Amino acid sequence: MADQFDLECRNVGKNFDRFVAVDNVSLTIPKGSFFSILGPSGCGKTTLLRMLAGFQEPTSGDILIKGKSVLGVPPNRRPVNMVFQHLALFPMMNVADNVAYGLRRRGVDKATINRKVAETLARVGLPDSGPKQISQLSGGQKQRIAIARCLVLEPAVLLLDEPLGALDLKLREHMKVELKQLQHEIGTTFVYITHDQSEALVMSDQVAVMNAGKFEQVGTPQDLYYNPQTAFVASFVGxxxxxxxxxxxxxxxxxxxxxxxxxxxxxxxxxxxxxxxxxxxxxxxxxxxxxxxxxxxxxxxxxxxxxxxxxxxxxxxxxxxxxxxxxxxxxxxxxxxxxxxxxxxxxxxxxxxxxxxxxxxxxxxxxxxxxxxxxxxxx
Amino acid sequence: MTAASSTGQGNGVRLGVVLLATPLLLWLLVLVILPHVDLLLVSLRERIAFRQYEFSFANYIAFFVEPLYWNTYVRTAVMSIMATVLTLIIGFPVSYYIAKIMRGRGKNVLFMMCLIPFWVSELVRTFGWMILLRESGVISSFLQWAGLVDGPVEMLYNDVTIMVGLVYTSMLFMVVPLVSVLDSLDDSLIEAGYDLGGNAFTVTRDIVIPHAMPGIASGCIVVFMLTLGNYLTPNLLGGKDSLWFTEQIYTQFITRFNWESGSAFGFLLLVLSSLIVWIGLKLSRQTLADTVR
Amino acid sequence: MARKNGAVRASMLGVTAIAGMMMLGAAAQAAELRLLTWGGYAPDEVIDLFEKETGIDVQVTLSNNEDMISKLRATGGGGFDLAQPSQDRIAGPQQEYGIYKPLDLSKIDGAQFIASMFEATKANTTVDGAVYGVPHVWGTDGLVLDTSKAPNVKDYLDLCSDEVAGKVSYRLRRPTLIAFAFSMGLDPFAAYGDEAKYQEILDAVEAKLIECKPNVKTYWEGSDGLVNLLLSGEIVAAMAWDTGGWRLNNDNPAMNFVAPTSGALGWIDTFAMPAKADNEDEAYQWINFVMKPEIAAMITASAGNFTASKGADAFAEDKLKEQFQASFPQEALDNINWYPPVPAGLETLEGKTLDRIKAN
The missing domain is CATH 2.40.50.100 (RNA polymerase II/Efflux pump adaptor protein, barrel-sandwich hybrid domain)
Structure with missing residues (x-):
């Protein structure tokens, strides 16, 4: 019943020379859920995410998306998209072109592109921002455009690499709620990595706490908080x-x-x-x-x-x-x-x-x- | 400019601005403007008899009437543009490799290796090429030794050699601005390009090149101007067929004692090359301000 | 503030010191000679002897005919005390640019010169009744050959034969035009006064040199480059100076200077005084010094060419004399075409011809 899961990792490991960044990690993420990977910096969560996106190949194990192995599939052919830590919006294009970028690469016809871009911009609450330059957007607007740019491609899984890190505290609190709501509305599977327990606890259906390349515990936020299974989880969460x-x-x-x-x-x-x-x-x-x-x-x-x-x-x-x-x-x-x-x-x-x-x-x-x-x- | 128009400011501020600007203004006046004014004046006179000169456009007319000069100019401009494009085509991947793929010490070492040839003068570098390429030179001897050719091969004294020399001489001036502009490109933009379905070609076209455009423009301007004004490389490597416009100017001044037509040619070179740069900037939708950013 | 004043005072001191040194320099200038000349014409041992005898400091700037005229033109005849242009390149530039001043022949010991050369040079460098040049070093342009590989090259035109295709070099300068004109049976010197006639000759030479171009490996610029081309075997025949041939002959007996059948081109480099020369007396002292037979022989040894000094042959090296005699039997010596003064304006015509040859 693998196809119930949008994303599955089987004993995935990644070594850099003799350093083990990710150590035998297995996970399954059910369709439409908000899954967070929480851990301190250097715990291997970014490496894991980059393997899911295809920027790095695992040393061992297998990654399956919608039940199919994606080993050896380059990032541009994987049905996953990524929201980068600093968003990585293209400053040389306006908002509409940023959102349309992925559709153009797929060779979608112009009318469809225009319609989908307009729909997606409306969905993230910025219907009129198409002609704007990236530099004209506020931090929160950039965030939404970065997500819109991925969502317009209707990915099986959306990967988010600490996208709230660069925002100030108040906006971050606001965006947490917004992200959670957005995910709930569109129903796309989100994989979110963060070192901020509050982000993970507030938004996620499931959280994996990661330490030294391994998953310490996977569970609901409540589970982690009230029933930590390891000393690390007990100390790191709450x-x-x-x-x-x-x-x-x-x-x-x-x-x-x-x-x-x-x-x-x-x-x-x-x-x-x-x-x-x-x-x-x-x-x-x-x-x-x-x-x-x-x-x-x-x-x-x-x-x-x-x-x-x-x-x-x-x-x-x-x-x-x-x-x-x-x-x-x-x-x-x-x-x-x-x-x-x-x-x-x-x-x-x-x-x-x-x-x-x-x-x-x-x-x-x-x-x-x-x-x-x-x-x-x-x- | 601002100092003169801002009457409301105190004298102290204005004096400071004037003092700061003085070296620049002196430089511009003495080393740039005055010589060019002189060049213009000399170019606008014609020799009538011994030590008698008259105002005339004859030197400029001669340039446009005599196909020899025109051809030399066009040839120089076309070859300079070709050399610029070739330098860009070779320099871009090199710069990309240095800026984006190499890490740590390897990066510095590679960058230094691009720099090292420029520690010796252009003359020495050009002689180096001559030693390599001449009929009795290293490459010819090697080919004979390897049994690939029967007799000595002459690789000097043709346009291809000029081009090789020009590209080699210009490489650094392309690589430096490109490395710095590519260094400033966030890696995640490239990754985002791939992540959203781009391939190597489209990511380069849509993301890397637009970002690098100011560096490309400034590199191209510098290389084009240097190539156009180069004298040694075409002369030494081109031999009997070099025919370069700066050589023509040099000849007019030094061996023909014809300062008038030399000045006119110098001025035309300035105007026409500026025109080419301007057209280049227009076509690439860059401004001069972008390129010096 | 105290520090600032200190810095100001230090820089004032520096300025004063520099000014003082400049004044010292000006004082020392009294015993100085600034020479604009060719390579080999003022060898170190001659300069040392001269300094020992007179206490005059000699500063040498190496140059060639065109460069001398350009440099002096740029400064209006300043910056140097003595120049050494060829005798045919004095009258024209003098009329055009006024870059020289007349020589005071009373200060020159005429008895030290070979009389015929002295008179001929004075005649050729006279403008408006004043003499501007006296002879120093003379030599010829002709053929430098590797006789083992180019046995049949006897005249300039033979450089265009199939036998030496691709293995030929000459300069793209006015002597080449004149040499080829002679070789084609024309007399360019006779047409010096007639621009139309001269243009005809130039056109004929132009056609010939364009036709000959595929034979040429490259147009040589400096004599070192030429010697290199011959030694490496990349070329076997060239039009060049006699000294180049003799230098090569020292290394390889098969290589030598050959006087072409249409006649070698004879040139004489002179002494001429720039219009703004500051140290005239020192200049005359130098002329009289280097024309002494034993000193002239030292210059011959260094430059490879003979001088206009009477009796210097006695002091010249035997090897060079032998080479000279081998290259110049009596009939070849009689056959030398000596350059008459170049009328102003011809160089412009020649320039265009040279440009067209290069462009084709």
Whole structure:
């Protein structure tokens, strides 16, 4: 049933001399979905995209588009088109000629070209921009023309190489929504690569998190966020409080993790059954998973709850995304905790003592120790 | 110009502008305008008797009436245009290779290799060609040694040799502007061209060449002017059939003592070559301002 | 500000220093001679001897007939103290451009010259009663041949024979026109005064030289290039100066200068004084110095040609004398066509002829 998938990679690898850029990647992208590949720079995502577009040939494995292998097919014969990082609009042509370029190459007759160009420009919301020069367009308009130039060819898959990277923050936020909407309307399969987790999470049906040439995890944005399968995904997607520790004793449904720098954190036994006692682990807890309370209102002792007290060091007010930095009283660990959006803690000040609580089910542990330097992804 | 018209500005600013412009104005006046005025005046007189001259267009009329001069000019212009086109045809792929395909050190090395022949004078380079191409020269000897020909082959003293020499001499002046203009072409434009269905030919035609047009125009102007004004290469490599217009001017001045007609020829060369460049710019829809960008 | 003033002062000092040096230069100019001459006419050893004897500094600029006239014309006869044009190229340019000044014959030791050559040159270079030139070096144009490969070339016209097709060279200059005219049985010198007649001769020569063009490998320009062409065997026969032939003869006995049957063309290079010469006395001192027989012999050794110095033969190298005698038996010597002064205007006609030959 390969033809259900617009795009399929089977064990694709790419080496540059002895450097492995892409390592045995397999993926299938269902028709009409928005698929993102998320990873830090240098993770191999651009190489993977360029192999899909045909600018580079894989060292091993196979790439199938609409169920047919495209190995050895040059980029100009592949039914995929690409939106480049800096858009690569042709400055020597006007907008209409840019959009018409691919149709001309196919030898489409003039009347059809004019009709399709007009339709496509209308679809991206710039119906009158045909005679304009590229330099007369704003950043967002250029973006849309770059997409229109590909869409007019009705590609099986549209590849997008961090096209929002060059835009300023506000426009980027706006374009995220617009892109998602556009993809939804036209139903073309999008493969989008980015290092920006927010772009990936907001727009995608499916996200592949890529690191060091490999896919760490493929899933829906929610999946990645709430059920990260690896320490890298947990750290790269979203914010987390992180500790190192070793697996300790199991008590009922819960397992105690002994932190290297002192203290104990409880985690679900069921979720971490594979971890043997004594295993070195990385521990992740989302800031928004931690409930806070005034120190004089001690939380009810719920079984499986982690309960701590700490001193407020900094209040980072950012509207709905406000948080506080807290130093834990017993061990001196630094922690970040999201503030509830109700404004209940609007009067919190540095030096205040508060208590913190989260249930063991919110604790995520991963075996092994990550190399330092990889922190949470940007948001 | 602006300094003179902007009366509202302070004296200090104007003095600064004048001081900055002085070397340029002096240069233009002393080394460009005055000699040309002199050239024009000399060209407009005719010798009547010993040390007697009269205002006349005779020297210009002589150019248009005497087919010899016309033919020489047309031949020079046509061969210069051919040399320019050939230099472009050879120089473009070379430049493209240097600018777009080579990376890192190889790129610099290749660029230097284009440059190295120009560290010696044109005379030496031309003699180099003569050593290679003459009947008792390197190539002829090699062909005989290899058994490809029976006797010595003379490859000097014909138009093809002139053309080879001119193209060789001009190559750098084409490659430098082309490399710099192609360097400024974003690789992703080329990739986008392929991605949208273009092939090597259409991408070159629709994207690379339009982008490189200012460099092509400036390279062509420089090469054309240098070739048209070249004296050594056609003379030494062309031998008995060289017949080059600058040679004609040189002859008029130096061996005929005919400064009047030499000046007229010089002026005509200036006017006609400017005309050709202008037509070239019009045809390629470039402006002079683009080419010096 | 202090720094700025310092820089200004330094540059002022620099300017003063340069001005001072220029004045020094002007002072030194008193003992200077600026010579515009041919290669070999002022060899280093002669200059050294002259400097030792007189303390005069000699500066040499190498040139040829046309170049001398052009240079002097451009400066109105300035920049040089003594020039050495051929005797036939003095009267015309002098009338046209006034680039020379009359010689003061009282300052020249006439007794040092071969009398017949001295008188002939004075006569040929007289304009409006004033003498502008005295003879120095003389020589001839004729045939330089590789006699082993071109045994049948006896005259200029033989350069156009099939036997030497593609292996011939000559200059595309006025001596070639005149040589071919003589070889065709015409007398261009007799027609010097008659432009129409001269044009007829030029037309005939033009036709001949155009017809002859396929025979020519290339028109030679410098004597080094010519010697190269002959030594490499790329050409076997050329019209050229006698010295070129003798030089080649030293390396290869089969090569030599041959006086053509229609007569070699004789030229005499002179001393003439540019109109704006600053150092006249030094110039006369030089003339009298180099005409001394033993000095003249040194110049002959260097230039390869004999001089108008009386008695210099005694000091000349035997080898050169032998070569001269081999090339010029008595009848060939008598047969030499000496250039009369070129009337102004002829060069224009010749120029057009040469252009047409080249264009065809």
């Amino acid at each position: 914010e987390s409080n992180r500790w190192r520790g070793t697996v300790g004793e199991t008590t009922g449904d819960y397992v105690a993790i002994n932190l290297d720098k002192g203290g104990v954190i409880l985690a679900d036994k069921a979720a971490h059954a594979s971890l043997p006692t004594g295993q070195d682990v990385e521990i992740f807890v989302r800031p928004e998973a931690i409930a806070i309370g005034r120190s004089d209102a001690a939380p009810d002792p719920v079984p499986g709850n982690n309960s701590l007290t700490g001193t407020v060091e900094n209040v980072l007010f950012n509207g709905a995304a406000s948080s506080v930095q807290i130093r834990e009283t017993a061990t001196g660990h630094e922690m970040s905790v999201a503030l509830p959006q109700t404004g209940a803690f609007a009067n919190l000040r540095a030096g205040d003592v508060i208590n913190l609580a989260w249930h063991a089910s919110q604790t995520r542990c991963f075996a092994g120790v990550l190399p330092s330097g990889i922190e949470g992804g940007q948001s």
